[in-house]
Amino acid sequence: MKNTYFIFSREFSGYFKTPVAYIFLIIYLLLIGFFTFYFGDFFTREQADLQPFFQFHPWMYIFLIPAISMRLWSEERKSGTIELLLTLPITMWQAVLGKFLAAWAFTTIATILTFPIWITVNYLGNPDNGVILTAYIGSILMAGSFIAIGSCISAITKNQVIAFVVSLSVSLILVLAGFPMVQNLFIGWMPSFIVDAISYTGFLTHYQSISKGVIDLRDPLFFISTTAAWLFANTIVIDSRKAV
Amino acid sequence: MIEVRNLTRKFGDFTAVNNISFTAPKGEVLGFLGPNGAGKSTTMKMITGFLQPTAGDASVCGFSISSNSIAAKKKIGYLPEGAPAYSDMTPKQFLGFIADIRNLGGNQKREAISAAIARTNINSVINQPIETLSKGYKRRVGLAQAILHNPEVLILDEPTDGLDPNQKHEVRKLIQEIASEKTIIVSTHILEEVSAICHRAVIIANGNIVADGSPHELEGRSRFAGAVTITMTNTSENSDIANELKAINKVDQVEIDPITSRITAFPAVGENIFPQVWSLVQLKEWQIKEIHHERGRFDDIFRSVTCEKEYSQEQGGEL
Ligand SMILES: Nc1ncnc2c1ncn2[C@@H]1O[C@H](COP(=O)(O)OP(=O)(O)OP(=O)(O)O)[C@@H](O)[C@H]1O
Numbered sequence: 001m002k003n004t005y006f007i008f009s010r011e012f013s014g015y016f017k018t019p020v021a022y023i024f025l026i027i028y029l030l031l032i033g034f035f036t037f038y039f040g041d042f043f044t045r046e047q048a049d050l051q052p053f054f055q056f057h058p059w060m061y062i063f064l065i066p067a068i069s070m071r072l073w074s075e076e077r078k079s080g081t082i083e084l085l086l087t088l089p090i091t092m093w094q095a096v097l098g099k100f101l102a103a104w105a106f107t108t109i110a111t112i113l114t115f116p117i118w119i120t121v122n123y124l125g126n127p128d129n130g131v132i133l134t135a136y137i138g139s140i141l142m143a144g145s146f147i148a149i150g151s152c153i154s155a156i157t158k159n160q161v162i163a164f165v166v167s168l169s170v171s172l173i174l175v176l177a178g179f180p181m182v183q184n185l186f187i188g189w190m191p192s193f194i195v196d197a198i199s200y201t202g203f204l205t206h207y208q209s210i211s212k213g214v215i216d217l218r219d220p221l222f223f224i225s226t227t228a229a230w231l232f233a234n235t236i237v238i239d240s241r242k243a244v
Numbered sequence: 245m246i247e248v249r250n251l252t253r254k255f256g257d258f259t260a261v262n263n264i265s266f267t268a269p270k271g272e273v274l275g276f277l278g279p280n281g282a283g284k285s286t287t288m289k290m291i292t293g294f295l296q297p298t299a300g301d302a303s304v305c306g307f308s309i310s311s312n313s314i315a316a317k318k319k320i321g322y323l324p325e326g327a328p329a330y331s332d333m334t335p336k337q338f339l340g341f342i343a344d345i346r347n348l349g350g351n352q353k354r355e356a357i358s359a360a361i362a363r364t365n366i367n368s369v370i371n372q373p374i375e376t377l378s379k380g381y382k383r384r385v386g387l388a389q390a391i392l393h394n395p396e397v398l399i400l401d402e403p404t405d406g407l408d409p410n411q412k413h414e415v416r417k418l419i420q421e422i423a424s425e426k427t428i429i430v431s432t433h434i435l436e437e438v439s440a441i442c443h444r445a446v447i448i449a450n451g452n453i454v455a456d457g458s459p460h461e462l463e464g465r466s467r468f469a470g471a472v473t474i475t476m477t478n479t480s481e482n483s484d485i486a487n488e489l490k491a492i493n494k495v496d497q498v499e500i501d502p503i504t505s506r507i508t509a510f511p512a513v514g515e516n517i518f519p520q521v522w523s524l525v526q527l528k529e530w531q532i533k534e535i536h537h538e539r540g541r542f543d544d545i546f547r548s549v550t551c552e553k554e555y556s557q558e559q560g561g562e563l
């Protein structure tokens with residue numbers, strides 16, 4: 001546990017050693033504000049909720065999380081510090097978890113920094129703050145899954161650019177799998193259980209109900225188990241590709 | 245105490261390390277030698293638990309690196325090849341991180357860090373990001389990291405590579421100072437270093453151990469062992485002198501080094517030729533600049549065991 005914390009704090013403070021972290025935070029906040037107000041009809045809907053805001057989260061994460069996760073293991077491989085790290089008396093899980101938590105904490109901070117939008121909506125009307133809280137939790141859980149994907153993929157390669165592109169593509173596919181348009185492609189000619197399975201693995205299906213404040217334990221469990229599965233794959237990838 | 249049993253590592257079809265076994269007791273400094281690509285680093289990566297062996301096992305202070313790896317890793321200080329370190333950290337932060345992971349806290353942590361900084365002379369750069377350090381300083385930071393927790397076993401992959409002569413000397417001194425309570429494996433390409441600090445040398449080539457013994461023993465196995473080398477003040481009569489030396493009946497052959505113009509007389513197997521050569525020198529009143537009774541040459545035995553083919557061709561070619 002302590003070791004996980006040491007790995008976490010080294011990795012986390014690493015984010016703030018370069019201006020990249022601050023640039024990232026600014027871009028994230030600007031973009032999400034822009035999307036919400038410009039495309040989301042935030043004002044013209046005349047409804048006091050944050051639906052338009054939360055609806056953009058998956059799309060933001062698809063592009064921004066790979067930028068955070070790409071360095072997690074690629075950098076260790078490239079600089080050779082992976083050899084140092086993995087010959088210290090720590091378990092593979094402590095290393096994987098510590099790094100994952102650092103990236104997740106960073107993303108969570110970015111998401112929490114969107115709170116002015118929440119203040120605005122409370123100032124303009126009377127939103128259901130329970131729904132907003134649920135949606136925030138759902139968003140953060142989903143971010144965890146994206147980071148686990150990115151972490152696992154960054155363990156495959158020394159090259160951060162490749163890690164970025166591949167993570168982005170995999171994330172995009174997993175989001176689109178739950179998209180009605182994609183489902184419509186399969187309905188009719190595929191057995192319905194396959195259509196259901198495809199839509200079940202899609203992030204959007206699970207995220208949309210949480211973000212509307214629908215509490216169904218299966219949705220958070222989906223993100224938690226997806227995260228766990230990718231982190232497990234992460235440990236296996238590192239173990240099997242150490243020498244490469 | 246390090247025990248290596250039948251360690252083998254393959255990369256695809258290629259065997260980088262082939263069935264290597266040796267034991268290094270406490271107090272021993274073991275020099276690990278071999279040409280580039282011999283498998284030194286790969287062996288070290290397996291002993292330290294970074295790479296899984298294809299076959300065999302290593303144990304450190306009785307803990308198997310494959311079945312009890314955390315306990316084994318606690319006993320080891322390791323300087324990987326190239327001395328990797330987190331480049332965005334300063335040496336101070338980096339050593340702090342290592343101390344945390346090594347479970348050193350409070351006073352212990354402070355003392356361990358300042359001792360490691362003093363031993364590796366990095367005090368002047370401890371607050372400078374590692375990425376801005378020179379190669380030698382980076383290596384020293386890696387070394388400080390390896391000795392930080394005062395480990396029972398030290399595994400150092402080319403610790404003096406890139407260091408200036410003063411620092412090389414310091415590192416050798418450091419190794420000698422701490423050697424008595426530890427087991428140390430050092431890989432190096434500097435053969436004098438082996439004679440200077442190692443109790444034992446293991447030479448590997450193409451993944452196999454080709455020689456194992458004390459530096460003194462190995463030097464003694466070289467063809468120069470017992471040879472007498474003469475440097476003349478005036479080298480113009482070298483060939484006459486070589487002929488006279490060859491006439492001594494215990495002398496097997498005589499060679500003149502074309503570059504240094506040294507004349508070397510090799511004894512027949514098991515013979516001591518120094519007294520005869522010395523009498524001849526005095527009798528003929530040769531004007532010699534230097535005369536040397538050789539213990540043997542490490543570089544010669546290294547060449548003969550690591551590239552037998554080229555070596556024997558060269559020997560055949562001369563004289
Ligand atoms: N990950 C890998 N994949 C394939 N081959 C490898 C890998 N790592 C090492 N090798 C090969 O294994 C052999 C031994 O390499 P190793 O790094 O152990 O040599 P070394 O004795 O340390 O050499 P040097 O003196 O140059 O450091 C080399 O032929 C190398 O190319």
Ligand SMILES: [Mg+2]
Nearest residue numbers: 284285286325
């Ligand atoms: Mg090497």
